[in-house]
Amino acid sequence: MREDSLKLNPFRRERRAKVAIRHFAYFNARVLAMRAKLLPKETYPKFLQMGIPEIARSLGESEYKVEIEQLGQKYRGVDLVEFSLNRNLATTFHGLIEKAQGELQSLLMDYMRYYDLENITTALRGKLSGISDEDVEEAIIPAGSLTDAQLKRLIEASYDDTMEILRKMGYDEAVDLITDLPLPEVEDHLIKMYYANLLEKTSGGSKNMKMFHHFISIDIDFMNLINFLRLKRDGTPPTKVMEYMMPGGAQLPHKKLKELAGLDMEEILTRIEGLAYFREHQGALTGEKDSLTALEASLLKFQLNYAVREARQNPLSILVVLSYILAKRVEVANIRNIVRGKEGDLPTELIRKQLVL
Structure with a gap:
């Protein structure tokens, strides 16, 4: 037998x-x-010419209709748009996880733990800064594994209870550091642990596992680039810059980042443009060297375009959903930047520079 x-x-x-x-x-x-069904690029220039109530009405005629209608009974203006964006993002990502099966579902659940960490650190920041529970709730994005009920308890929890939640998620090392380090450094440590765990879990196995690993390595490259350029623009010493860099990048290992850390901004951008991500667009980054905001938007655009191109070459792979998740995040970030910019009376051109188009 x-x-x-x-x-x-x-x-x-x-x-x-x-x-x-x-x-x-x-x-x-x-x-x-x-x-x-994502918003076409032409939508954003139109939003720039609208007031916030008009943007909310326009979103109510799109894939955000359910959220705008449900939350419109309680909120107005920026609050209505913000809460609708957060809820729609959560509903979308939870829906993807529910539709997935087996290994794919497990990988997506691990990937979405990022939002759990974001929400926990947002709650911690609120507790340490004396921010009201209502304001903390507005900043929460319930797209991770924590349920609405758990997030509500997190917002209302004591500082010690929040530490316990972190321990249950496996971040004991970070909890031990919280009493000794400022919160920004703790956040940096949590994100590094999150990516290290993802890389470790996907270091072998199926073809999709390897593709997911590669996607995460690319994500690390772009996160490192954005943080690297911010720190360099602020005049941070090279040794301090390297403390914030995450290991595991696909094209920017620590050795290469260390070499870049000693150069001026223009030389850094020229070297970066030699990476495979940018070879077809020489000068695109150096042309934005005087605006960190425009540089960050350009980097996100290149990351999205690269992810979409890779997904098209592998139509039966996990890259299709990963590139969609990135595109959805970009859409939400664009809308958020527009309404926040308008609320703060920022010049239209400055808001435009923040958008990934």
């Missing part, structure tokens, strides 16, 4: 592989349909 089972195993593996491929094809088709 055992011998017969062994003989059948290759067929069972083949059948499982075919089922997995069919699931990916079906899942990715749904993701592509969702991607087609």
Whole structure:
């Protein structure tokens, strides 16, 4: 009997592989349909010419309709848009996890833990700064694994209870550092641990696991670049810059970042443009050297374009949903930057520079 089972195993593996491929094809088709419903680029220049109530009404005629209608009974203006964006992002990402199966679902759940960390540090910042629970709630994005009820308890929890939540999530080391370090350094440590855990979990295994690993490495590159340029623009010493860099980048290992840390901004941008991400667009970064805001928007645009290009080359892979998640984040960030800029009476051109178009 055992011998017969062994003989059948290759067929069972083949059948499982075919089922997995069919699931990916079906899942990715749904993701592509969702991607087609993202706001077109022409929407953002139109929003720049609108007032905040008009933007909210326009969003109410889009994929944000449900959230705008539900929350419009309680909120107005910027608060209505902000809460609607947060809830829509959470609903979208939770929906993706529910539709996924097996390894794909597990990877997406691990990836979304980023929002758990963001929400925990937001709650911590509120407690340490004396910010009201209402203001903290406005900044929460419930797109991770923590439920609405858990997030409410987190916001209302004592400082010690928040530490306990972090420990239950496996971040004991960070909790131990909180009493000794300022919160920004603790946040930096948590993010490094998050990415290190993702890289470790995806260091081997299936083709999709390897693709996910590569995607995370690219994400690290772009996060490092944005933080690197911010720190350099602020005149931070090279040794201090390197303390904030995350290991594991695809094209920017620590050795290369260390070499860049000793250069001036223009030389740094010239060297960066030699990376595969930017080779087809020489001068795009150096042309924005005088505006850190425009530089950051350019970097996010390149990251998104690179992710979409990789996904198109691998239509039955996890890259399709990962590139969609990134595109959705960019959409929400664009809308948020517009309404916040308008609330703060920022010049239209300055708001425009923040947008990823």
